[in-house]
Amino acid sequence: MYAILDIETTGGKYNEEGITEIAIYKFDGHKVVDQFISLVNPEREIQPFVVNLTGINSKMLRTAPKFYEVAKRIVEMTEDCIIVAHNSQFDYRILKTEFDRLGFPFKRKTLCTVELSKKLIPGQDSYSLGKLARSLGIPVSDRHRANGDAMATVTLFKMLLSKDSDKVIVKDTIQLEAKKEIASNLKNIIKELPHSTGVYYIHNADGDIIYIGKSNNIKNRISQHFTSNSSKSKKLQRDAATVTYEHTGSELVALLKESEEIKRIKPIFNRALRRNIFTHALYSFTDENGYxxxxxxxxxxxxxxxxxxxxxxxxxxxxxxxxxxxxxCQKLTGLYPTKTSCFNYDIKQCLGACIQEESPEDYNNRVLSLIAKNSYSNESMVIIDRAREIDERSAILIENGVFKGLGYFNLNYQITKREVLQSLITPMENNRDAQHIIKNFLRKNKKTKIIKFEN
Structure with missing residues (x-):
């Protein structure tokens, strides 16, 4: 569990600042489950430059609660949570200072979204919240107010979680939880899971991932694992301590993530890395007659x-x-072996390429149309699919026929430039399995939205 927060202060000398506004969102890794937003009377002057920056002045705070009046709620909101903030060192220091003034020992583990962003989204011009949000298409309302900045940090943190391919953040969180809080009863694990599309991760008590799967209904699939009598299921039932998941909304995203992460993480209960999830392929060649x-x-x-x-x-x-x-022609597609005309020619549904009645140029144009429709060999495009929220879509990036990775964007943010996509996507390996998954999806979902770019 995470407490994602933002604090506005009076400014002034180091460790003499006071809080003027605080916003905390309790976040379970997928959605906000609780929130607390309040102005705070700092009982001291606000620096003029801060008033200009935030719009918060002493008159607004005259009737606001003092820190000791909101302290209990802050403790409750952050208890057993990791504090997440953009420049968490500052926000955590301010909180500790306020609690020290009350004589209360306040200690929490922290995560800084500035540091995480530098690691997981390298190459940005700036890592200030405003500029980073703008470059990533994260909507920010009430900039430099606690609620607006905290909500933007929630969205950024969701993006960072999806980019954390090695699941370091999640693993550390699991290890932080007291063993008594890790569900030992499998029914308790199932109860917390959603009926949604995504990738799920079964962890042991040390937080290590022991199995990765994908499902259109995560709760039902985990229920099957935990009630089956198969050999693998019994081992999972024995070792499972908790289940985390990534809600993707898109089956295509789930399939690509599952394939990639099984290969990279190599969980002990996943079978042979699924190197061959496809067995057959469609190839082409030109015969001696030019067809x-x-x-x-x-x-x-x-x-x-x-x-x-x-x-x-x-x-x-x-x-x-x-x-x-x-x-x-059935003959030229290998569906009707014959030395003469194919069956479709006899019933006037083939134009005669099988007996060289139709010219190679005319016939080949239709074959090339088929190939273009079912292959993206040299194309650059982004496949747009469903995502986790109503106002969000997933983006799968292909450049010159190479799968580059995937990510999410807000519907209010227009995807028109490849540079923007480079920041949004999580880079992924362009292997045969990924190519197969994408081609198979496009073949079965002909109405999928695709935006093409110039090479």
Missing amino acids: INLVIDKADGRKKPITTFANRQSAKSFLFNAVEEFQL
């Missing part, structure tokens, strides 16, 4: 496929539909 032929064959990493399939049957089904959609 482009299509052929289904076993997937071969040395050859570049048009698209890939989980099995031969799904490949054949795809090709039968393609023959109909693009009016292709």
Whole structure:
């Protein structure tokens, strides 16, 4: 659990500042579960430059509660939480100073989103909250007011969690929790999970990830793991201490994250890294008469496929539909072995490429249309899909046919430049599995929104 906060102060000499406003959002890693926002009477003068910056003046604070009156609520909001702030060293120092004045020992673990951003989003011109939010498309209202800045920090922290591919933040959080608070009862673990699409991580008591999976219904899938009598499930039931998850909203994002993270983290209960999630592929070659032929064959990493399939049957089904959609020849697609005309020619549904009645140029144009529709070999584009919130979308970036990574953006932020996407996305490996997942998704979801860029 995290307490994401922002504090506005009077300014002045070091350790003599007072709090004028505080906003705290209790965040469970996915959503805000509690909040506290209040002006605070600092019982001291506010520096003029601070009044100009925040708009908070002494008159506004005359009837506001003093710190000792809100101290109990702050303790409750931050108890058993990691404090998260943009420049947490400052906010934490101010809080400790105020509690020291009350004679109360205030001690919390902290995370700084400035330091995390420098590590996980390198290369930014500035890491101030305002400029960073602007470059990442994070909406900020009431800049330099505690509530506006705290809400922007919540959004930034969500982005940093999704970019933390090694799950260092989550693991540290689990290790921080007292062992008694880690659910030992599997039913208690299931109770906290959502009926949503995403990637889930099963951890042992040390916080180590022992299994990674993907599901369109995380709660139901974990329930299956924890009630099944299979050998693997029994081992998971024995070792599971807690389950964390990343709600993606998009099945495509979930599939890509699951594939990537199994390979990188190598959890002990995931099978052989799923190197071959596809078995067959569609290839092309030009015959001696100049016609482009299509052929289904076993997937071969040395050859570049048009698209890939989980099995031969799904490949054949795809090709039968393609023959109909693009009016292709059954013989030249390998679906009707013959030395003469194909069956479709006999029923006047083939234009005669099989017996060289149709010119290679006319026939090949339709084959190339099929290839272009099902391959992004040299294209640069971003695939837009559903995301975690109503006002958010996921973005999968392809550059010159290479999968670069994925991320999320707010709908109010127009994605028009690749430089912006570079900041938003989490870089990911462009391997055969990722290519297969993307091609398979686009083949099955023909209405998916795609924005193309010039190479």
